[in-house]
Amino acid sequence: MQPHLKRAFIILILVIIGFLFVRSFIVPGSFGQYGWYRGDSVAELRELPVGYAGSASCSDVNCHNSVYTIWVNSSHKTVNCETCHGPSQNHVTDTRTMPTPANDTREFCGMCHFKRTARPADFPQIDPDTHGENLQCTYCHNPHKPWFL
Amino acid sequence: MELSRREFTKFGCKIIIGAAAGTTLIESIATIDAQEATSSKNYDWTKHYWGYIVDTSKCIGCGRCANACKLENHVPFDEPVYRTWVERYRITNEGREEKVTIDSPNGGIDGFTDDIPADEVKKAFYVPKICNHCENPPCVQVCPVGATYETEDGVVLVDYNYCIGCRYCIQGCPYGARYFNTEKGTADKCTWCYHRITKGLLPACVQACPVGARKFGDLKDPESEINKILDKERINVLKPDLGTKPKVYYVGLDREVR
Numbered sequence: 001m002q003p004h005l006k007r008a009f010i011i012l013i014l015v016i017i018g019f020l021f022v023r024s025f026i027v028p029g030s031f032g033q034y035g036w037y038r039g040d041s042v043a044e045l046r047e048l049p050v051g052y053a054g055s056a057s058c059s060d061v062n063c064h065n066s067v068y069t070i071w072v073n074s075s076h077k078t079v080n081c082e083t084c085h086g087p088s089q090n091h092v093t094d095t096r097t098m099p100t101p102a103n104d105t106r107e108f109c110g111m112c113h114f115k116r117t118a119r120p121a122d123f124p125q126i127d128p129d130t131h132g133e134n135l136q137c138t139y140c141h142n143p144h145k146p147w148f149l
Numbered sequence: 150m151e152l153s154r155r156e157f158t159k160f161g162c163k164i165i166i167g168a169a170a171g172t173t174l175i176e177s178i179a180t181i182d183a184q185e186a187t188s189s190k191n192y193d194w195t196k197h198y199w200g201y202i203v204d205t206s207k208c209i210g211c212g213r214c215a216n217a218c219k220l221e222n223h224v225p226f227d228e229p230v231y232r233t234w235v236e237r238y239r240i241t242n243e244g245r246e247e248k249v250t251i252d253s254p255n256g257g258i259d260g261f262t263d264d265i266p267a268d269e270v271k272k273a274f275y276v277p278k279i280c281n282h283c284e285n286p287p288c289v290q291v292c293p294v295g296a297t298y299e300t301e302d303g304v305v306l307v308d309y310n311y312c313i314g315c316r317y318c319i320q321g322c323p324y325g326a327r328y329f330n331t332e333k334g335t336a337d338k339c340t341w342c343y344h345r346i347t348k349g350l351l352p353a354c355v356q357a358c359p360v361g362a363r364k365f366g367d368l369k370d371p372e373s374e375i376n377k378i379l380d381k382e383r384i385n386v387l388k389p390d391l392g393t394k395p396k397v398y399y400v401g402l403d404r405e406v407r
Contacts, residue, residue, distance in 0.1 A: 017165045037298035041308035048344035051221040079359040111260040112211040118273035119209045
C-alpha cells in the first residue's frame with residue numbers, strides 16, 4: 001500500500017475509534033435494550049408512587065369495615081371512597097397520616113347530581129334551587145348510603 | 150524522550166484501543182446489573198396488551214376523572230394542562246343550520262354549569278378525552294432523541310431524563326393529548342398510570358369514574374371486560390382516517406366528535 005493511503009486509512013480508523021469512545025460516554029447503558037429508547041426508563045416509570053389505594057383497602061375488619069359494608073350495598077357503591085375522600089395510599093400504609101377530609105358541601109354532591117342538560121336523563125339529578133332547602137346534603141342523606149336503596 | 154512518527158502513532162493507537170475496550174467492558178457489566186434489576190419484577194409485559202373503552206352515553210360530566218388524574222400524577226392544578234379531560238358538546242338550532250358548541254372549562258375538573266338554556270339545546274353530551282396510545286403513534290415518530298416510545302404492552306411513555314423539551318411531539322399529536330411539563334422541562338402525557346397497571350391496579354381515572362364510563366383492560370385476555378364490550382358494541386375511534394390506530398375505543402360516539 002502506498003504510504004499516503006496508509007496514513008489516511010489510519011486517521012480514518014482513529015476517527016472511528018474516537019467516535020465510539022465518546023459515544024460510549026454519551027449514550028446511556030440501557031439505550032437500545034428493548035428498542036430505540038432508554039430501557040431503564042420503563043422501570044423508573046413503573047416505580048412511581050401510587051396515590052389512590054382503592055376502596056377494597058378500606059374494608060379490613062380493623063379499619064372502616066362498618067362504613068364499607070353499608071356503602072357496598074348502597075346506590076353509591078359505584079362511587080369509589082377516594083372519589084370523595086381523596087387519594088389515601090399514604091393513610092393506608094401509615095394510619096397516622098390522615099387523608100384530607102371529605103368535601104361535604106352542596107357543590108361537591110352537585111358535581112354529580114345537579115340538573116344539567118348534557119347529563120344522561122336517567123341519572124338521578126336534582127334542582128339545586130329547590131331541593132333540600134339549601135341545607136347541606138349530608139343533613140338528610142348519608143354519603144355512604146344516600147338512600148334506603 | 151525521542152519518538153519517531155511511527156512509534157508515536159503505534160503508541161497512540163494502543164492507548165485508544167485500550168480505552169475503547171475498557172469502556173465497552175464496563176458498559177457490558179453495567180447492562181447485566183440493569184437487566185437483573187428489572188427481571189426481579191414479576192410483571193411480564195409480553196403477557197399484556199392494554200386497551201381502553203370510553204362509553205360517552207354514560208358520562209355525567211362530573212370531572213372526577215380529570216381531578217383524580219391530576220392528583221395521582223402530580224399534574225399542576227394552576228396550569229391549563231391535562232392528561233385526561235372532559236369535553237361538553239351541545240347542539241343547538243340556528244335557523245336551519247345546526248350549531249355545535251364545544252367547551253371544557255378547566256378540563257371539567259370544576260364541573261359544568263349550564264350557560265345555554267336547556268330548552269334551546271337539541272342534543273347534549275359529554276366526551277371524555279385521553280391519550281389514545283396509538284399503535285402507530287405520530288408523537289414517537291417525530292421524537293429526535295428516542296425519549297418517547299411504545300412499550301411491549303402497548304403504552305406510549307416519555308423518558309423524562311432523556312427528553313430535551315423540543316415540543317415536536319406536542320405538535321405531532323393529532324389529539325392534543327400531550328402537554329409541556331414546566332416543572333420538569335419536558336414533554337408529558339398520560340401513561341395509563343403505568344405505575345399502577347404494572348402493580349395490578351386500575352388507572353386513577355377509571356377508578357374514579359362513578360358510572361363506569363371508562364373501562365380499562367387487557368386486549369390479550371379473551372375473558373376481559375373490554376374484550377366482551379368490543380365484541381358486542383358498535384365501536385369507533387377518534388380520527389380513524391389518520392391511520393394512527395388508537396387503542397382508546399368509543400361507544401356511542403357522535404358524528405360531531407373529533
